[in-house]
Amino acid sequence: MTEMLKIVDLHAVAGEREILKGVNLSVSEGETCVLFGPNGSGKSTLMATIMGYSTIEVTSGQILFKGEDITELSVDQRAKLGIGMMMQRPPNIFGVKLGDLIKASSSCGEEVLKDASKFKMQNFLDREVNVGFSGGEIKRSELLQLTAQRPDFILLDEPESGVDLENIDLIGSKVRDLLYKGRSCMGNVQRHVSSLVITHTGQILDYIGADRAYVMKEGRICCSGRPMDLLKEIKENGYGECATCQTMIKL
Numbered sequence: 715m716t717e718m719l720k721i722v723d724l725h726a727v728a729g730e731r732e733i734l735k736g737v738n739l740s741v742s743e744g745e746t747c748v749l750f751g752p753n754g755s756g757k758s759t760l761m762a763t764i765m766g767y768s769t770i771e772v773t774s775g776q777i778l779f780k781g782e783d784i785t786e787l788s789v790d791q792r793a794k795l796g797i798g799m800m801m802q803r804p805p806n807i808f809g810v811k812l813g814d815l816i817k818a819s820s821s822c823g824e825e826v827l828k829d830a831s832k833f834k835m836q837n838f839l840d841r842e843v844n845v846g847f848s849g850g851e852i853k854r855s856e857l858l859q860l861t862a863q864r865p866d867f868i869l870l871d872e873p874e875s876g877v878d879l880e881n882i883d884l885i886g887s888k889v890r891d892l893l894y895k896g897r898s899c900m901g902n903v904q905r906h907v908s909s910l911v912i913t914h915t916g917q918i919l920d921y922i923g924a925d926r927a928y929v930m931k932e933g934r935i936c937c938s939g940r941p942m943d944l945l946k947e948i949k950e951n952g953y954g955e956c957a958t959c960q961t962m963i964k965l
């Protein structure tokens with residue numbers, strides 16, 4: 715399988731603190747990888763670093779995307795290459811209407827706005843992005859933006875957190891559509907889009923399945939393995955002992 719994303723010994727600093735301390739990780743074409751890890755271990759920072767946020771400074775290491783070194787590229791250059799992200803806590807964007815942002819992210823123009831009702835976002839298009847949105851509304855809005863953008867590598871930072879039981883079904887099925895490029899059933903259809911997904915509960919995995927999981931601790935990937943095996947291990951033993959590190963493939 716072709717490698718979509720490869721991260722090599724990545725070190726990064728935010729707020730004068732080293733958060734990423736030598737991350738190694740890869741995601742192949744069509745692969746869905748999960749990123750587990752305790753609060754504060756650096757998972758969101760890693761995603762923000764892959765996306766190229768200016769608040770994070772890469773001090774050494776490399777981010778390769780489709781074989782190209784993107785470590786020095788800007789956020790918009792990375793987005794144009796096909797990377798998209800659903801943030802854990804996206805900012806309010808005052809003065810920009812959601813509908814205008816969606817139109818600007820898509821090559822389909824007005825046409826893409828028709829998708830809004832499928833995300834229950836048709837009444838939000840005239841509102842400023844995220845301003846006053848509830849937690850669940852923010853998730854649906856982020857996903858609608860991603861659908862307009864149609865990236866071929868998707869970073870999902872806790873897509874199901876704070877989402878009620880009814881909306882989790884909507885979020886899960888829309889994420890699945892994104893990964894399968896609109897194909898409606900998982901069956902034996904090949905996934906085309908690659909993704910890296912952060913989840914604490916694993917709920918989203920019921921909808922999209924996953925091929926491989928990584929565990930991050932204190933700014934490093936400490937082990938990888940089969941997603942459901944690792945999740946079970948974490949639920950039973952927590953991250954403290956991480957017996958998995960002794961039993962699964964060491965990186």
Ligand SMILES: Nc1ncnc2c1ncn2[C@@H]1O[C@H](COP(=O)(O)OP(=O)(O)OP(=O)(O)O)[C@@H](O)[C@H]1O
Nearest residue numbers: 728729731733751752753754755756757758759760
């Ligand atoms: N700009 C910054 N300045 C100082 N510290 C920062 C900055 N950005 C992130 N951190 C710190 O880096 C650590 C990792 O944060 P990050 O958000 O990546 O964790 P996480 O693994 O996503 O956690 P969670 O599961 O709670 O979302 C935290 O201790 C956080 O406070």
Ligand SMILES: [Mg+2]
Nearest residue numbers: 757758759802
């Ligand atoms: Mg986080």
